Amino acid sequence: MKIIFLILFITTFANLFSQKQAIDYCIKSQLNKHDNLLNINYDGDENFDVTFYKLILDITHTPNYLSGNVTINAKSNFDNLTNIFIDLQETMNVHNVTVDGNPVNFVHDNSNTIKIDLGKSLSLNQEFSVQIIYDGIPGSSGFGSFEFSEHNGNPALWTLSEPYGASDWFPCKDTPADKADSSEVWITADDFFYSVSNGKLIAEIINGNGTKTFKWKNSYPIAHYLISLAMTNYAIYEQQFEYEENKFMPIIHYNYPENLDDARKYDLDKTTEMLEVFSNLFGEYPFINEKYGHAEFGWGGGMEHQTVSSMGSFGEGIISHELAHQWFGDKITCKNWQNIWLNEGFATYSEALWLEAKYGKESYDAEINSIMFWATYAQGSIYVQDISSISEIFDGSRSYAKGGVVLHMLRGILGNSLFFKSLQTYLVHPNYSYNVAETEDFKNVCEEVSGIDLDYFFDEWIFGENFPNYALEWSYNYLENNKYNVQLTLLQETNSNPNYFTMPVQFLISTNTKDTLVTEFNYLQNQTFSFDVDGMPTNIAFDPNNLIFKTVTNITSVDNTPQNINFILEQNYPNPFNPNTTIKYSIPFVQTGYIPSVRLVIYDVLGKEVATLVNQKQSPGNYELEFDVNSGNVRNLPSGVYVYQLRAGNFSHSKKMILLK
Numbered sequence: 076m077k078i079i080f081l082i083l084f085i086t087t088f089a090n091l092f093s094q095k096q097a098i099d100y101c102i103k104s105q106l107n108k109h110d111n112l113l114n115i116n117y118d119g120d121e122n123f124d125v126t127f128y129k130l131i132l133d134i135t136h137t138p139n140y141l142s143g144n145v146t147i148n149a150k151s152n153f154d155n156l157t158n159i160f161i162d163l164q165e166t167m168n169v170h171n172v173t174v175d176g177n178p179v180n181f182v183h184d185n186s187n188t189i190k191i192d193l194g195k196s197l198s199l200n201q202e203f204s205v206q207i208i209y210d211g212i213p214g215s216s217g218f219g220s221f222e223f224s225e226h227n228g229n230p231a232l233w234t235l236s237e238p239y240g241a242s243d244w245f246p247c248k249d250t251p252a253d254k255a256d257s258s259e260v261w262i263t264a265d266d267f268f269y270s271v272s273n274g275k276l277i278a279e280i281i282n283g284n285g286t287k288t289f290k291w292k293n294s295y296p297i298a299h300y301l302i303s304l305a306m307t308n309y310a311i312y313e314q315q316f317e318y319e320e321n322k323f324m325p326i327i328h329y330n331y332p333e334n335l336d337d338a339r340k341y342d343l344d345k346t347t348e349m350l351e352v353f354s355n356l357f358g359e360y361p362f363i364n365e366k367y368g369h370a371e372f373g374w375g376g377g378m379e380h381q382t383v384s385s386m387g388s389f390g391e392g393i394i395s396h397e398l399a400h401q402w403f404g405d406k407i408t409c410k411n412w413q414n415i416w417l418n419e420g421f422a423t424y425s426e427a428l429w430l431e432a433k434y435g436k437e438s439y440d441a442e443i444n445s446i447m448f449w450a451t452y453a454q455g456s457i458y459v460q461d462i463s464s465i466s467e468i469f470d471g472s473r474s475y476a477k478g479g480v481v482l483h484m485l486r487g488i489l490g491n492s493l494f495f496k497s498l499q500t501y502l503v504h505p506n507y508s509y510n511v512a513e514t515e516d517f518k519n520v521c522e523e524v525s526g527i528d529l530d531y532f533f534d535e536w537i538f539g540e541n542f543p544n545y546a547l548e549w550s551y552n553y554l555e556n557n558k559y560n561v562q563l564t565l566l567q568e569t570n571s572n573p574n575y576f577t578m579p580v581q582f583l584i585s586t587n588t589k590d591t592l593v594t595e596f597n598y599l600q601n602q603t604f605s606f607d608v609d610g611m612p613t614n615i616a617f618d619p620n621n622l623i624f625k626t627v628t629n630i631t632s633v634d635n636t637p638q639n640i641n642f643i644l645e646q647n648y649p650n651p652f653n654p655n656t657t658i659k660y661s662i663p664f665v666q667t668g669y670i671p672s673v674r675l676v677i678y679d680v681l682g683k684e685v686a687t688l689v690n691q692k693q694s695p696g697n698y699e700l701e702f703d704v705n706s707g708n709v710r711n712l713p714s715g716v717y718v719y720q721l722r723a724g725n726f727s728h729s730k731k732m733i734l735l736k
């Protein structure tokens with residue numbers, strides 16, 4: 076599901092305005108190969124396997140009411156199966172239940188389930204069909220499982236069932252682990268409504284009594300929470316996607332009429348190119364024989380309903396996000412909500428992939444840096460430990476941002492070819508394609524494709540918590556013939572789970588003759604690397620391509636500066652600021668005649684230098700200067716997080732500051 080812009084914006088900027096300098100990481104447990112994670116069982120009945128849903132719905136808007144006739148085809152998972160239960164909220168009224176056409180006894184009680192006596196004993200894999208007649212006013216839990224709303228004074232109805240809302244409006248097996256092989260949704264309502272659902276429209280019937288019936292058929296496997304309806308006086312904007320030469324799939328956009336203008340069409344027109352980009356990266360659009368499109372609805376984000384995403388806005392990010400879900404979330408669905416990152420992390424990362432394909436590597440890098448910023452607020456493991464909380468499942472900083480960052484880092488480890496081959500193999504794997512998967516399944520595919528053991532990576536990034544905080548110390552010695560030996564010591568602060576992070580790391584060693592990029596495997600908390608280079612070393616950059624989600628507190632070089640000098644760099648104030656802020660620092664007296672070279676530089680979050688405030692030798696003393704974004708060549712700096720760094724001799728220290736325009 077969904078991009079939850081408003082919640083994320085409010086939460087994050089509340090923290091920024093309070094000048095939050097660090098995240099209070101709440102370590103919930105010490106995990107060992109994730110054996111101790113909470114094991115929450117779903118309420119869905121494991122005694123049977125759903126193969127088909129058919130929803131025949133009669134809906135009135137005034138008064139708000141739903142009458143339903145739902146057929147669930149299934150097969151028994153055990154011998155001697157005599158009873159089952161199906162999820163439906165107790166607020167709905169169940170009038171009749173039949174099994175294979177025969178009336179049976181049932182109880183619909185305050186457990187929000189229908190307990191059904193099958194009236195016979197079923198053998199393993201025996202097929203059966205349950206029909207349930209019910210009515211009532213649907214519930215509206217979670218993000219709005221069934222909503223009677225309006226737009227521009229006109230009635231509008233829509234559903235958003237993820238994660239636990241489907242049983243608010245139709246009987247189902249309420250777990251993503253059990254996907255039906257296909258589904259149908261028939262909707263009868265006042266002829267004012269154009270009613271939209273999954274798959275193909277197979278009939279639009281004028282009933283002659285002021286109502287219309289829309290019959291939708293989906294022929295692909297589908298998770299129960301992806302079954303949807305959206306109803307109002309839609310204005311249709313249609314395109315075609317040519318997926319092979321002279322083969323076309325319809326792209327159908329259902330818009331509130333007052334919003335279908337040139338600006339909306341401009342946004343929607345990107346869908347075709349996005350389909351091309353994602354088809355090239357991931358493989359053929361999963362529901363190519365049906366359609367893709369959008370149905371406008373009254374919620375602020377978006378929801379990846381199969382073949383027709385429900386949309387509350389139409390920006391480039393949300394369109395690409397929900398489209399990517401058709402592969403990651405719809406074709407392959409997370410088996411349980413603990414593994415929601417397999418849906419949301421993949422869709423979030425796909426936003427960056429779209430920007431890379433459309434606008435180039437710089438746009439990709441900027442998006443990744445933004446995602447990394449949001450991910451710094453993640454608390455706990457990406458693997459969701461409390462799925463009783465919807466806010467825990469759909470935590471924007473963790474399931475979305477940090478989940479997306481994991482894929483960026485995995486791409487860095489595997490390289491482009493193996494990374495995208497892994498995604499494509501995962502999507503067509505016979506065990507997971509049009510089925511469900513867990514983190515271990517995705518990991519196994521990546522290992523099979525790459526031949527690389529990735530236990531360490533998934534253990535620390537999916538089942539572990541936080542991110543590494545590095546410091547780097549480096550020095551060099553002259554060898555001969557303009558060759559130098561460089562010693563690099565990489566240190567990590569102690570973490571709770573894991574104690575420290577194991578990762579391949581890169582160093583860019585700059586000398587007075589050339590730059591050299593080297594990659595090493597960092598498997599110790601304090602580890603020293605040695606390299607011989609041509610030319611005198613002038614600078615070391617750690618992780619220059621931003622392949623690791625991290626902080627770097629210090630990069631210290633050795634020169635002729637006396638050791639253990641207590642320079643002081645203070646936090647700027649005010650912070651956040653606009654348009655100016657004050658920075659203070661101090662240079663101590665060490666010995667007569669000692670005057671260090673001082674550099675005070677401001678960088679953006681990509682590490683690009685945006686301003687040099689000091690670059691000269693300075694005598695001991697206290698210094699204060701003002702940084703003004705309305706002066707000089709920094710006049711056009713955008714809002715965001717910046718880093719200011721003081722370097723003096725072998726001392727280096729950095730702090731963050733926030734510009735809010």
